[in-house]
Amino acid sequence: MKLPGTPSQTVGPFFTIGLSRLEKTVLAGPTVSGEKITIAGRVIDGEGKPVPDALLEIWQANSHGRYAHPEDGQSKPLDPGFQGFGRIGVDENGGFVFTTVKPGAVPGPDGKMQAPHIAVSIFARGLQLRLVTRIYFLEEAANADDYVLNLVEPARRATLIARKTSVAGALEWNVILQGDDETVFFDC
Amino acid sequence: MTNLRGYRRPAPGTQPKHLHPPYVSSITRAPSKPLVYIPHTLTEVTGPLFGKEAVDAKACDLTRQHSGEPLGERIIVSGRVLDEDARPIAHTLIEVWQANAAGRYLHKVDQHDAPLDPNFTGCGHTLTDDEGRYRFVTIRPGAYPWRNHQNAWRPAHIHFSLFGPAFATRLVTQMYFPGDALIPYDPIFNCTADEEARNRLISVFDWANTIPDHALGFRFDIILNGREATPMEK
Numbered sequence: 001m002k003l004p005g006t007p008s009q010t011v012g013p014f015f016t017i018g019l020s021r022l023e024k025t026v027l028a029g030p031t032v033s034g035e036k037i038t039i040a041g042r043v044i045d046g047e048g049k050p051v052p053d054a055l056l057e058i059w060q061a062n063s064h065g066r067y068a069h070p071e072d073g074q075s076k077p078l079d080p081g082f083q084g085f086g087r088i089g090v091d092e093n094g095g096f097v098f099t100t101v102k103p104g105a106v107p108g109p110d111g112k113m114q115a116p117h118i119a120v121s122i123f124a125r126g127l128q129l130r131l132v133t134r135i136y137f138l139e140e141a142a143n144a145d146d147y148v149l150n151l152v153e154p155a156r157r158a159t160l161i162a163r164k165t166s167v168a169g170a171l172e173w174n175v176i177l178q179g180d181d182e183t184v185f186f187d188c
Numbered sequence: 189m190t191n192l193r194g195y196r197r198p199a200p201g202t203q204p205k206h207l208h209p210p211y212v213s214s215i216t217r218a219p220s221k222p223l224v225y226i227p228h229t230l231t232e233v234t235g236p237l238f239g240k241e242a243v244d245a246k247a248c249d250l251t252r253q254h255s256g257e258p259l260g261e262r263i264i265v266s267g268r269v270l271d272e273d274a275r276p277i278a279h280t281l282i283e284v285w286q287a288n289a290a291g292r293y294l295h296k297v298d299q300h301d302a303p304l305d306p307n308f309t310g311c312g313h314t315l316t317d318d319e320g321r322y323r324f325v326t327i328r329p330g331a332y333p334w335r336n337h338q339n340a341w342r343p344a345h346i347h348f349s350l351f352g353p354a355f356a357t358r359l360v361t362q363m364y365f366p367g368d369a370l371i372p373y374d375p376i377f378n379c380t381a382d383e384e385a386r387n388r389l390i391s392v393f394d395w396a397n398t399i400p401d402h403a404l405g406f407r408f409d410i411i412l413n414g415r416e417a418t419p420m421e422k
Contacts, residue, residue: 005198008203010213046216049216059235059355106231126216127206151224178220
């Protein structure tokens with residue numbers, strides 16, 4: 001190693017000036033293959049108050065389990081029109097919603113497939129570094145064997161799993177930044 | 189997939205901790221439980237890539253987005269984006285945003301009673317070239333007060349957002365200016381424990397990129413996580 005890395009700094013309260021241009025809350029249009037899902041939730045701080053100045057970024061595989069990136073050498077098909085990137089600002093109540101397709105399974109570090117998941121970065125005033133977490137899916141048989149989920153103590157795994165709602169395809173997943181019900185965040 | 193090479197993790201102290209109580213907003217927002225260490229999988233070694241189609245070639249000049257010229261000291265901010273092995277990170281997106289010369293952001297939340305500048309929006313973006321180089325034309329942002337503590341002032345700074353080649357290399361940071369008297373008092377600048385590491389956020393006055401009779405130059409190189417030398421262990 002020749003050069004030391006540049007430290008992270010908070011996005012502060014005014015990041016929409018620079019980051020709104022690439023806002024993307026609809027990751028998959030009508031022509032993209034796969035099960036359409038909508039994930040909605042809120043970002044909540046350690047006092048239970050909504051965080052009105054946070055930003056989520058999404059990175060995910062397509063419905064076949066292939067990332068639109070040159071390092072994914074799998075022979076699964078790419079979907080034209082699906083990048084797998086989303087950027088979603090929260091509203092004044094900390095609320096967010098995005099529409100995508102449920103990702104397929106991708107390979108894991110143990111030679112097995114990982115359970116379907118969406119990688120999430122969270123930026124906000126007060127966060128010096130982004131927080132990294134994942135969204136998994138309820139009633140997914142592969143969750144039991146998922147390498148990353150198994151690194152998390154069982155009692156906290158539910159924070160990573162999107163819940164079903166009364167509306168088909170509409171899922172709920174919240175981000176609790178701090179406290180007893182704190183979302184699991186990864187060192188990654 | 190056991191042959192994936194992950195990205196390096198930062199040396200202790202060279203990145204901020206999530207909780208830094210002098211920065212008051214971190215107190216109710218920083219995680220209270222330890223982060224869960226995960227290996228880099230295909231998810232983390234891939235990430236969004238943005239090409240020329242995602243970029244407006246004119247967006248690297250923040251002084252030409254309106255009918256007139258913005259007020260303030262015109263500057264050239266340039267540098268290279270490299271990894272820890274000094275390899276250039278080519279064609280990667282950089283997004284920037286900043287206050288105007290009076291220290292005011294064009295944002296509804298900014299209540300500082302300094303004037304807005306009708307000729308300055310304060311946002312820009314660009315792609316690095318084949319050698320990882322980038323260049324912005326802008327104006328030097330002003331310092332501004334904030335409500336973190338009694339008589340708190342942010343030193344002049346420009347926000348930088350970078351993706352790099354993978355989800356694991358995502359970085360948002362701030363660039364400061366050499367000789368700014370407010371830097372030692374700033375809780376956000378000081379949130380990185382290692383002094384050498386945080387001083388890397390201060391740009392260098394850059395004679396070579398100064399344009400005579402027109403603009404001063406500042407150099408800010410950005411170093412993203414490098415690649416592990418060997419495939420990570422199972």
